[in-house]
Amino acid sequence: MHEPVPYFDLAAQIRPLRKEIDAAIAKTLDNCSFCLGPDVAQFEKDFAAFCGAEHAVAFNSGTSALHVAMLLLNIGPGDEVITTPFTFVATSWGISYVGAKPVYVDIDEQTFNLDPKLIERAITPRTKAILPVHLYGHPFDINPILAISRKYKLPLVEDAAQAHAAKYHGKIVGTFGAMSCFSFYPGKNLGAAGEGGALVTNDKTFAARARSLREHGSTVRYYHDEVGFNYRMEGLQGAVLGVKLKHLSKWTEARRRNAHRLHQLLAGTPLQLPLEAEHAGSAWHLYVVRHPRRDELKRHLEANGIGCALHYPVPLHLQKCYATLGYKPGDFPVAEKAARECLSLPIYPELTDEQLQRIAEVIKDFFGK
Ligand SMILES: *Cc1c(COP(=O)(O)O)cnc(C)c1O
Numbered sequence: 001m002h003e004p005v006p007y008f009d010l011a012a013q014i015r016p017l018r019k020e021i022d023a024a025i026a027k028t029l030d031n032c033s034f035c036l037g038p039d040v041a042q043f044e045k046d047f048a049a050f051c052g053a054e055h056a057v058a059f060n061s062g063t064s065a066l067h068v069a070m071l072l073l074n075i076g077p078g079d080e081v082i083t084t085p086f087t088f089v090a091t092s093w094g095i096s097y098v099g100a101k102p103v104y105v106d107i108d109e110q111t112f113n114l115d116p117k118l119i120e121r122a123i124t125p126r127t128k129a130i131l132p133v134h135l136y137g138h139p140f141d142i143n144p145i146l147a148i149s150r151k152y153k154l155p156l157v158e159d160a161a162q163a164h165a166a167k168y169h170g171k172i173v174g175t176f177g178a179m180s181c182f183s184f185y186p187g188k189n190l191g192a193a194g195e196g197g198a199l200v201t202n203d204k205t206f207a208a209r210a211r212s213l214r215e216h217g218s219t220v221r222y223y224h225d226e227v228g229f230n231y232r233m234e235g236l237q238g239a240v241l242g243v244k245l246k247h248l249s250k251w252t253e254a255r256r257r258n259a260h261r262l263h264q265l266l267a268g269t270p271l272q273l274p275l276e277a278e279h280a281g282s283a284w285h286l287y288v289v290r291h292p293r294r295d296e297l298k299r300h301l302e303a304n305g306i307g308c309a310l311h312y313p314v315p316l317h318l319q320k321c322y323a324t325l326g327y328k329p330g331d332f333p334v335a336e337k338a339a340r341e342c343l344s345l346p347i348y349p350e351l352t353d354e355q356l357q358r359i360a361e362v363i364k365d366f367f368g369k
Contacts, residue, residue: 007307040238062183137283167281
């Protein structure tokens, strides 16, 4: 009787763009520029302009961009980077790949982002950078963190993988720190037809070295200045991203509209709804509600055909891969509670009002019982 509402519907996003995407792909196939090439170079220009940045360097994933960000800051074994335990694990991967240690700091209850008040006490002589995340597309409170970054001369790296087009005090995120890292994984607000990422910066030395590191540590072919990586973006991804970037602002507006509509529809339920801080223009990557009976509610939604998801069920300090860091349950109570109570509802741009109403109806039905 009721149509199911999927958690995310990539097909609905691609369908209206098929002509445009097909033409862009055909062009790349014709000119055979499969690794980097003109489509990627054009996308780099367009994405940098979109972010209001001098440089965007395209990568084969956001994780690769985060790895290179750590290398650009010469972070290595014995160093520490202050970051959040409540994020997708890749935020910490770059730190680990260079042999440094993620040092976690608890999050703010309301925005789920790194709590600026807790950062200073985590700084040690080994601290080399601060890496917060604009989680769920909601910008972290940048100004107080920038103040700490300047006071202690610790570069700020923004993990903007979920925050394309998010705004802080009206300005698009990505250029507040030394550099920022974006992901174009298909489920992100701007997604490739496969993997992709970018490092965005206003610093031309960083940009030049990032270009070298992603391409075997070379600027002139077969001359290798340092040990590098094959982290190049594929030409076809550059072509697809170039098409999709033109729709990003419209999609972000639609996400915002859906968020406000859900807000309206869910007001009065016992759920804690996601709020935008005063400084924030969220990119609404995710719409995350909270409730102590989260697991039951999730089962109820799924039983009634409503897609939902957990972001994230286990904070990083309690992941098996980081057991050697020596953290224990209770170290970051706000993050741990969020991991137990968070539930992501559908928020993608193509949702119809009927679908949004159906989500609310099923939720109200749960609390009515
Ligand atoms: C997706 C994501 C990444 C990693 O990006 P990939 O392109 O999947 O490698 C890093 N950080 C956060 C917060 C993410 O959501």
